[in-house]
Structures are given as structure tokens and as C-alpha cells.
Amino acid sequence: MDLTITQDGVSCTDPVWDALSRDLEGVLWETWAGLPTGKPAYAEELHPDRQRAAMESLSCAGCKCPASRSELGMLWVLPVLDHAKDTVWEGARTVTPPMCEDCADKAKLRCPRLRKGYVELRVREAELIGVRGTLHPRPGSGEEPDPAALVLYYSADLPFVVARGLVRELTNVTLVATGPTVP
Numbered sequence: 422m423d424l425t426i427t428q429d430g431v432s433c434t435d436p437v438w439d440a441l442s443r444d445l446e447g448v449l450w451e452t453w454a455g456l457p458t459g460k461p462a463y464a465e466e467l468h469p470d471r472q473r474a475a476m477e478s479l480s481c482a483g484c485k486c487p488a489s490r491s492e493l494g495m496l497w498v499l500p501v502l503d504h505a506k507d508t509v510w511e512g513a514r515t516v517t518p519p520m521c522e523d524c525a526d527k528a529k530l531r532c533p534r535l536r537k538g539y540v541e542l543r544v545r546e547a548e549l550i551g552v553r554g555t556l557h558p559r560p561g562s563g564e565e566p567d568p569a570a571l572v573l574y575y576s577a578d579l580p581f582v583v584a585r586g587l588v589r590e591l592t593n594v595t596l597v598a599t600g601p602t603v604p
């Protein structure tokens with residue numbers, strides 16, 4: 422999509438496309454080729470439409486059924502990056518939607534990122550706090566776009582982002598298990 426960037430923010434050059442590409446918060450979303458259906462590809466990132474739907478409704482990232490809930494909260498399985506062994510999971514911000522137990526068990530074995538290491542969390546609260554996407558610099562600033570910016574709602578940067586994923590902040594977190602799972 423062709424973008425126009427002014428001091429007011431970023432927009433699609435085509436005004437119809439612009440209107441179709443915004444969510445209720447007025448945030449502009451990236452449009453990707455391909456259908457947001459089919460089996461999970463365990464790609465680095467979910468298709469934005471699918472990510473957004475799962476994250477909005479707290480449905481499973483894998484199969485779209487309701488995510489697993491227990492008395493400790495909702496099930497989240499997140500990759501542990503090598504450099505983040507000491508990550509504090511309370512207050513973690515993520516673009517990964519929650520999961521049902523079946524999909525979590527499959528993903529731990531099949532997702533390349535989770536096979537390197539994961540944490541299984543139960544989460545009582547997961548507030549939507551913003552989006553991840555490409556943050557475009559103000560015209561004339563001479564800066565480069567940031568392709569992986571986290572932009573919070575009500576941030577002055579929000580009009581300048583083209584979103585690719587909703588971000589939730591996980592609180593009241595219980596660490597249930599860690600991996601990798603050895604098959």
C-alpha cells in the first residue's frame with residue numbers, strides 16, 4: 422500500500438483503503454497478501470488479521486477456539502530467547518495470543534522458536550496496551566522507520582505507526598512450566 426506521511430501522521434494514499442485499514446482506535450494496519458486461514462505455519466509472526474482477531478477475542482493462536490482458562494488464569498506459551506534467561510514475566514508485553522491446551526502441546530514440539538526454549542504461563546490479566554508495527558519518522562526528521570516499534574495507545578507516536586500486531590501486558594502471572602519439551 423502506498424503511504425503518505427505528514428506532520429499529522431501516516432495514512433494510505435488511497436482514502437478508501439485508508440478507511441478500510443483502520444481499527445476502532447484509528448490505528449492504521451498493514452495489509453498482507455494471503456488469507457488469514459489454514460494451519461499455523463509457526464512463522465515468526467502470525468498473519469496480522471489472525472493475530473488481531475485472536476488477541477482481541479483472546480482466542481487460541483492456533484485454532485481460534487477459546488484459549489484455555491484455569492483458576493490461575495489464561496494459558497500463554499512464550500519463547501525464551503537466549504539473551505533473556507532472566508526475563509521477568511510479570512508485566513511482560515507480548516504480541517503472542519493465548520492458546521488452548523492442545524495447540525500449546527503441539528506448538529511446544531513443532532514451533533522452532535518454542536523448541537529452543539519456552540515458558541508456560543497462567544495469566545489473570547492481559548490488558549491491551551498498544552500495537553507493534555512500523556513506526557514512521559516525522560517528515561523532515563531524517564530518521565529511518567523503525568520496523569519493530571512498540572507503540573502504546575495514547576502515545577504521540579500512534580498516528581505514525583502502521584500496525585502488525587496487538588500488544589497485551591501480562592499481569593498476575595504464574596510460571597507453570599519451562600521447556601524445551603523433549604519428544
Ligand SMILES: [Zn+2]
Nearest residue numbers: 481484521524
Ligand atoms: Zn488451539
